[in-house]
Amino acid sequence: MARHQFAVLSLIAIALASTFWFLLDVLGTATHKSQGLSVAGFEDRFNDLRKTVLPHAVYGYLSDNPPTDPSAMPEFHLTQYTLAPAIIKLSPTEDLVIVNYHSKQLDPKLLQSNRLAAIRDFGNGVVLCRRISR
Amino acid sequence: MTLLCLAAIWLVGFGLVRWMFPRPVRWSLHNVWLFSLGIGAGAGVASCLYFLVLLLAGPRVTVLVASSGAAIAMPLAIGAALVILAAGLLTRRKGTELQWSDGPAVPWYLTAFLLLAALLAVTMFLGAVIYNPHGDEAAWSVWNLRARFLFRAAGFWRDAFSSDLTWSHTDYPLLLPGLVALCWKLAGQESTDAPIAIAFLFAAGTACLLVTTLGALRGKAYAWLAGTVLLGTPGYIALSAALYGDVPLSFYILATLALLCLQDRRPQDLHPQDLRFTALAGLMAGFAAWTRNDGMMFLVAMIVARVFAVFRFGQRARLGPQLLRLLAGLAAPLAVVIAFRLRVAGPSGLLSPPASAIVKHLADPARWIVIAQGLVVVLFTFGRFLIPMILVLALFWYLVRFQVDARDRAALATAGIALALTLAIQLSVDLFYVDNLPVEIGTSFERVLLQLWPAALLTFFLASGPLQLVASNSQGKLSKEKKAGRPQRRAVETR
Numbered sequence: 001m002a003r004h005q006f007a008v009l010s011l012i013a014i015a016l017a018s019t020f021w022f023l024l025d026v027l028g029t030a031t032h033k034s035q036g037l038s039v040a041g042f043e044d045r046f047n048d049l050r051k052t053v054l055p056h057a058v059y060g061y062l063s064d065n066p067p068t069d070p071s072a073m074p075e076f077h078l079t080q081y082t083l084a085p086a087i088i089k090l091s092p093t094e095d096l097v098i099v100n101y102h103s104k105q106l107d108p109k110l111l112q113s114n115r116l117a118a119i120r121d122f123g124n125g126v127v128l129c130r131r132i133s134r
Numbered sequence: 135m136t137l138l139c140l141a142a143i144w145l146v147g148f149g150l151v152r153w154m155f156p157r158p159v160r161w162s163l164h165n166v167w168l169f170s171l172g173i174g175a176g177a178g179v180a181s182c183l184y185f186l187v188l189l190l191a192g193p194r195v196t197v198l199v200a201s202s203g204a205a206i207a208m209p210l211a212i213g214a215a216l217v218i219l220a221a222g223l224l225t226r227r228k229g230t231e232l233q234w235s236d237g238p239a240v241p242w243y244l245t246a247f248l249l250l251a252a253l254l255a256v257t258m259f260l261g262a263v264i265y266n267p268h269g270d271e272a273a274w275s276v277w278n279l280r281a282r283f284l285f286r287a288a289g290f291w292r293d294a295f296s297s298d299l300t301w302s303h304t305d306y307p308l309l310l311p312g313l314v315a316l317c318w319k320l321a322g323q324e325s326t327d328a329p330i331a332i333a334f335l336f337a338a339g340t341a342c343l344l345v346t347t348l349g350a351l352r353g354k355a356y357a358w359l360a361g362t363v364l365l366g367t368p369g370y371i372a373l374s375a376a377l378y379g380d381v382p383l384s385f386y387i388l389a390t391l392a393l394l395c396l397q398d399r400r401p402q403d404l405h406p407q408d409l410r411f412t413a414l415a416g417l418m419a420g421f422a423a424w425t426r427n428d429g430m431m432f433l434v435a436m437i438v439a440r441v442f443a444v445f446r447f448g449q450r451a452r453l454g455p456q457l458l459r460l461l462a463g464l465a466a467p468l469a470v471v472i473a474f475r476l477r478v479a480g481p482s483g484l485l486s487p488p489a490s491a492i493v494k495h496l497a498d499p500a501r502w503i504v505i506a507q508g509l510v511v512v513l514f515t516f517g518r519f520l521i522p523m524i525l526v527l528a529l530f531w532y533l534v535r536f537q538v539d540a541r542d543r544a545a546l547a548t549a550g551i552a553l554a555l556t557l558a559i560q561l562s563v564d565l566f567y568v569d570n571l572p573v574e575i576g577t578s579f580e581r582v583l584l585q586l587w588p589a590a591l592l593t594f595f596l597a598s599g600p601l602q603l604v605a606s607n608s609q610g611k612l613s614k615e616k617k618a619g620r621p622q623r624r625a626v627e628t629r
Contacts, residue, residue, distance in 0.1 A: 001602045007533035008359055008603060012247045014526050015366025018519040019254045022368030026258050030265035039268040056290040058298070077275040080299070084279055085287030087298050 037074055039081070045124040046082045049098065052128075053086040060094030060131070064101040064110055075100060092116060092131075099127040135321040136328045140335065142215035142320075143313070147176020149215070149222030154410045156225040164232040167346035171414070173339035174385050177332070178421035181312035182470045184319075188284070188291060189477060211320050230400055230408050232346070237353015239604040244358040251365040252341075258368070259334060262375035267326040269333075269377030276302050277379055278329055280311035285318045295480040304480025307471055309425040310379045329377045337374035340385045340588050341365055347392040348595055351399065351542070355603060356595045364591055369517040370584050379426045380581045386422035387432055388588040390415045391552060394440065395545035395596060397456070398448070409459045416463020424467050424474075427482075428560065428585060433464070435555035436548070443547035492566045505565055508575035516583045527594065537599035549593040553586050 043050075053059070061079060065072040079100060080088040088098065092114040099106065099116070102125055111118065116129035151171045157164045268274045279302055283294030294311075295304040310332070317328035341364050349357035364370065374381040393415035400408035419436055422429030440460065444453045495501055514522040538546060560582050568574045 001605055003533045004601050005603055007530045008244070008355075008601065011359065011526055011530055012244075012251075012362050012366070014519055014521050014523065015363050016247065016251060016254065018517075018521075019251065019258065019366045019368050019371070021520060022372070022518055023254055023258045023261070026261040026265075026372075030261050039266075039274060055287045056293060074271055074275075077271065077279075077302070080302070081274045081279050081282070084282040085290060085293055087293055087296055089298050 042078045043082050048122040055085040057086045060097035062092040062099045097129045101125045139317045139320040143176040143180045145215045145219045148172030149219035152222035153225050157231045170339045170342035181309045184312045184316040232350040235353045240354045248358045248362045251362045255365040255371045258371050259375045263330045273377035277310045281314035284315035305482040307424045336382045355601045360591050360595050367517045383425045384585045386418050389418040391549045391589045398545040412456050412459040413463040416460040420464035420467025431559040432556045436552040439548045439551035443544045447544040504571045512579040516580045535599045536597045
């Protein structure tokens with residue numbers, strides 16, 4: 001009987017202690033403000049643009065994130081998530097391109113090098129641009 | 135409103151499974167088991183119907199709902215739910231009633247630990263989803279993105295599977311996105327409540343299903359223990375709060391194997407009506423394939439395992455009727471999956487490499503080593519336990535040992551082979567097709583093991599020997615059984 005009790009209590013103790021430890025982590029994360037990517041914050045930034053997009057529309061996407069930045073792809077995915085049902089392509093060669101920038105001012109060189117002209121600035125680092133034809 | 139929609143879908147599932155296994159409405163193991171199964175059945179049926187309506191009459195139905203809002207859609211849904219529920223409640227027919235299996239007396243602390251594990255799990259889940267209501271990246275970039283397209287795009291819902299979105303796995307089936315979009319459609323608004331509530335229901339349903347099934351097969355002590363271990367798996371609860379499709383898939387894998395285990399306790403020559411267990415197992419396996427592509431791998435593995443197990447351990451004459459019921463059960467969801475693949479789904483990025491690339495992958499010994507290393511590491515780290523759970527289970531086995539009831543041989547063979555084969559298929563797919571193996575191992579190996587975890591617990595505890603936790607009560611109970619002339623367990627030591 002003691003063997004069985006020890007076996008059962010070992011299983012339960014490890015499971016409950018692990019859960020309790022992990023719970024502390026979860027609550028610790030939840031109660032501290034994170035510097036990471038926040039879906040709600042991102043949706044707020046894109047909210048004004050979202051009101052103007054139409055289903056079935058296709059937009060290009062350009063960001064000032066370096067390609068090696070780990071948040072570059074998640075931000076592109078979040079842009080698609082926020083602006084669905086429009087389709088967002090990771091390319092600045094569409095007629096309409098959404099520019100997502102993080103600096104205080106949009107770098108004009110970024111637009112020039114990609115042959116883009118700003119149509120409307122939605123604030124919060126979100127600009128809708130049109131591709132300049134040659 | 136969203137929660138009301140989900141309750142209606144749950145009641146549809148409960149009505150359906152109760153129609154198959156009717157028993158009086160009262161507080162009993164049987165009805166808790168039906169309630170647990172009802173979550174998966176309702177979700178699967180609702181999601182399949184939503185997809186079929188969208189596919190066959192999409193824009194028209196979408197316009198109807200969009201123009202009249204939830205005012206029409208919601209009463210219609212609740213009405214349909216009530217009709218199916220009434221059919222389930224009013225059905226009278228012969229059949230099995232699941233009851234607690236004879237087992238050792240349950241000490242008070244087992245019950246207390248189960249309740250504590252449930253409390254901790256709920257707290258952890260709520261803490262995670264309040265902090266992160268959209269779930270982790272794969273949730274919003276795959277599952278909820280698809281749901282948003284289905285809900286927002288009206289007539290352009292097929293844009294969700296555009297070739298421009300292949301990065302979001304447009305070949306993944308639609309049980310979860312369809313269910314979320316249906317809830318939003320019926321509620322008339324989009325909110326994170328739907329995916330969160332669905333994730334919670336599936337996690338709670340899986341725990342309840344594991345507890346009730348083991349309660350019927352092995353008694354309360356093993357039921358409480360398995361429930362505590364599952365709810366005490368931090369990785370599993372975190373995966374549920376991440377709003378991925380893995381926990382719903384784990385529900386369907388567990389449900390399929392649990393139903394087959396129950397089937398083997400009810401020999402069909404004595405209880406021909408109980409082949410319903412196998413038919414419902416087929417339905418659940420079909421819903422597994424409608425949840426994730428991994429579910430299709432499980433479906434194939436389960437059929438192979440079942441054929442082998444019945445052929446080897448059961449009576450061969452039972453194979454035909456069981457296979458027929460299994461196929462009958464999975465026919466409808468499988469037809470939906472095939473329709474989705476042929477008419478809607480985007481190309482699978484995984485299976486696109488040419489044969490030469492696959493041969494190159496196979497011939498590279500480094501890939502085999504990386505896979506083997508990854509598997510060993512994940513086996514020791516999965517679930518985020520403080521001490522590797524595989525070691526604790528090994529200790530449990532050493533102290534309690536396996537003792538397989540002769541009636542459970544076929545069921546255990548089915549479950550063991552199906553789980554091992556599913557894992558082997560998953561590893562083979564990674565070996566053949568995936569280019570960046572270290573990334574794949576880091577992101578998906580643990581999730582694959584957690585998909586199989588509830589069913590693995592069922593298998594482990596079904597095979598374990600009888601527990602003796604309380605001296606006087608259990609001995610008294612055993613001697614009473616002997617005096618009453620009850621049949622003893624025909625057991626096979628596998629020491």
